Amino acid sequence: MEWDWNFVWQILPTLVEGVKITILATLLGSVLAAVVGMGIALARRSPNKFLSRPVGFLAEFIRGTPLLVQLYFIFFVLPDAGITLAPLVAGVIGLGLHYGTYTAEVYRAGIDNVPRGQWEAAKACNLSAPQTWTRIILPQALPPMIPALANYFIAMFKETPLLSAITVLELMNQAKSVANSSYRYIEPITLVGVFFLVISIPSVIFLRQLERRYSGRPGR
Amino acid sequence: MGQWTGYIGLILDGALVTIQLTLMGSILALAMAFVAGLARLSRFVAARVLATAYIEFFRGTSIFVQLFWAYFVLPFFGIALSPLQAGILALGLNVGAYGAEVVRGAVQSVGREQYEACIALNLNRWQSMYRVILPQALLVMLPTFGNNAIELLKATAVVSLISLSDMTFQAQVVRAQTGNTLVPFATILILYFAMASAISYGVRGLERRMARGLDGVRT
Numbered sequence: 001m002e003w004d005w006n007f008v009w010q011i012l013p014t015l016v017e018g019v020k021i022t023i024l025a026t027l028l029g030s031v032l033a034a035v036v037g038m039g040i041a042l043a044r045r046s047p048n049k050f051l052s053r054p055v056g057f058l059a060e061f062i063r064g065t066p067l068l069v070q071l072y073f074i075f076f077v078l079p080d081a082g083i084t085l086a087p088l089v090a091g092v093i094g095l096g097l098h099y100g101t102y103t104a105e106v107y108r109a110g111i112d113n114v115p116r117g118q119w120e121a122a123k124a125c126n127l128s129a130p131q132t133w134t135r136i137i138l139p140q141a142l143p144p145m146i147p148a149l150a151n152y153f154i155a156m157f158k159e160t161p162l163l164s165a166i167t168v169l170e171l172m173n174q175a176k177s178v179a180n181s182s183y184r185y186i187e188p189i190t191l192v193g194v195f196f197l198v199i200s201i202p203s204v205i206f207l208r209q210l211e212r213r214y215s216g217r218p219g220r
Numbered sequence: 221m222g223q224w225t226g227y228i229g230l231i232l233d234g235a236l237v238t239i240q241l242t243l244m245g246s247i248l249a250l251a252m253a254f255v256a257g258l259a260r261l262s263r264f265v266a267a268r269v270l271a272t273a274y275i276e277f278f279r280g281t282s283i284f285v286q287l288f289w290a291y292f293v294l295p296f297f298g299i300a301l302s303p304l305q306a307g308i309l310a311l312g313l314n315v316g317a318y319g320a321e322v323v324r325g326a327v328q329s330v331g332r333e334q335y336e337a338c339i340a341l342n343l344n345r346w347q348s349m350y351r352v353i354l355p356q357a358l359l360v361m362l363p364t365f366g367n368n369a370i371e372l373l374k375a376t377a378v379v380s381l382i383s384l385s386d387m388t389f390q391a392q393v394v395r396a397q398t399g400n401t402l403v404p405f406a407t408i409l410i411l412y413f414a415m416a417s418a419i420s421y422g423v424r425g426l427e428r429r430m431a432r433g434l435d436g437v438r439t
Contacts, residue, residue: 186293197277
C-alpha cells in the first residue's frame with residue numbers, strides 16, 4: 001500500500017474537526033489541573049492531619065495508576081452512582097485530576113523554594129496570612145514554576161488521544177474512524193503523529209525560552 | 221460471591237501480561253536510554269544528530285500514536301508485529317527517549333575534576349566512563365529511572381486498545397460479561413497502585429545499596 005496524497009486531502013477536514021476537540025480538551029484540562037494542583041498543594045501543607053494525610057494518599061494513588069483506567073472509572077463507574085457525564089466532560093475531569101497531582105508537586109517545590117527569611121520578614125512586617133501569600137510568597141514562587149507547569153501541559157496534550165477510548169471525538173478517534181471505514185491506516189495515523197510533532201516541537205522551543213526567562217533568580 | 225473468583229482470575233491473568241510488558245519494556249527502555257543518552261554526548265556529529273532526532277521524535281509524539289503506528293502502519297512496510305511485540309517496542313522506545321535525557325543529565329552532572337582526574341591517571345575514554353563516571357552518574361539517574369518505570373507501567377494500559385489482553389483489557393471483558401463496573405475497575409486501580417508502589421520501594425532499596433561507600437564522593 002502506498003502513500004496517497006488525494007486521500008490525505010480528502011480526510012484532512014475530518015481530522016481538523018478532531019484537532020479542535022483535542023485543543024479544547026487540552027486547554028480545559030490545563031485550567032482544571034492548575035486549580036486542582038493548587039488545591040492539593042495547599043491541602044497537603046495544612047496543619048490538620050485529617051486533611052493533609054488523605055489528600056496526600058489520594059494524590060499518590062492517582063499518580064500511581066494509569067490515566068486510561070481513571071478515565072474508564074469516571075466514564076463507566078460514576079453513572080452507576082447517578083453521575084452521568086458527557087464524554088468530553090469526563091475526559092477533561094480525568095486529565096485535570098491526573099495532571100493536578102503532578103502540578104501539585106510543582107507548586108509544593110515552588111513554595112518550598114521561597115527562603116524562610118521571607119516568611120519571617122512578612123511576619124515581622126505584621127502582614128496577615130492572605131497578604132503574606134499574595135504579596136510576598138506567590139510573586140516569588142510563581143515565576144520559577146512556569147516552565148515546569150508548561151511542561152506538564154504539553155505532556156497532557158500528548159495524552160489527549162486516550163480520550164478516544166471514552167468516545168470523545170478528538171483527533172485520534174477521527175483518524176481511527178476514517179481508517180476503519182476506508183481500510184487505510186497509513187495516512188490517518190501518520191498524520192496524527194505529524195500533527196503532534198508540529199505542535200510539540202515549537203512548544204518545546206517555547207519551553208526552552210520560558211526556562212531561560214524565568215530560571216535563576218526568581219523575579220521580584 | 222463465588223462467581224467473582226473466576227473474574228478475579230481473569231484480571232490476574234491480565235496482571236501477568238502487564239508485568240511482562242513492564243519488565244520487557246523497561247529492559248528495552250534502559251538499553252535505549254544508555255545508547256541514545258551517551259550518543260548525545262559523543263564526539264561524532266552523526267551520532268549526536270541521530271540521538272537527538274530519536275529523542276525529540278519519541279518525546280514529541282504521544283505513546284498512543286506511536287503504538288498505533290507500530291501496530292497498524294508497520295505491517296504495510298512488511299514488518300508485522302504481534303500486539304505484545306508492538307507494545308514492548310513502542311513502550312521501550314518511548315520511555316527510552318525520556319531515559320536518554322536522564323542519562324545525559326546525570327553524566328554531565330559528574331564534576332569536571334573527575335574527568336581531569338581520569339586524564340591525570342591516564343585512563344582511556346572507555347575506562348574513565350566505565351570505572352569513574354558511570355558509577356557516580358548511575359546513582360543520580362536511579363530515582364528518575366524509578367519514576368520512568370512507573371510511567372511505563374501506567375502507559376502499558378494503552379496496549380489494551382490494540383487488543384492485547386492486559387489488566388485493563390481484562391477489566392473491560394469482566395465489565396462486558398457482568399455489567400458491573402465498580403468491581404473490575406476498582407480492582408485494577410488497586411493492583412496498578414500496588415505495582416507502582418513495589419517499583420518505587422524497590423528503587424529506593426537499590427538506591428540505598430548503591431549509595432554505600434560513596435558518602436564522601438557525592439556533594
